[in-house]
Amino acid sequence: MPTYEYHCLECGHKFTETLQLKEREAQKPQCPKCRSQKVQQIFSSFFAKTSKKS
Numbered sequence: 001m002p003t004y005e006y007h008c009l010e011c012g013h014k015f016t017e018t019l020q021l022k023e024r025e026a027q028k029p030q031c032p033k034c035r036s037q038k039v040q041q042i043f044s045s046f047f048a049k050t051s052k053k054s
C-alpha cells in the first residue's frame with residue numbers, strides 16, 4: 001500500500017497516511033496531533049522512500 005507523508009500547517013506535525021487513491025478522495029487526511037485538516041502532502045520524501053529499500 002502506498003504511503004503518503006503529510007505536513008500539518010496548523011502545528012507543524014509530520015505524519016504518514018497509507019490510503020488508497022479512492023480513500024484519499026473520499027476523506028481528507030487529518031493531523032493526528034491537533035486534528036486539523038489543513039495538511040499539505042510532502043512529495044519529495046515519497047520519492048526518497050521509493051528509491052531506497054529498507
Ligand SMILES: [Zn+2]
Binds near residue numbers: 010031036
Ligand atoms: Zn496538526
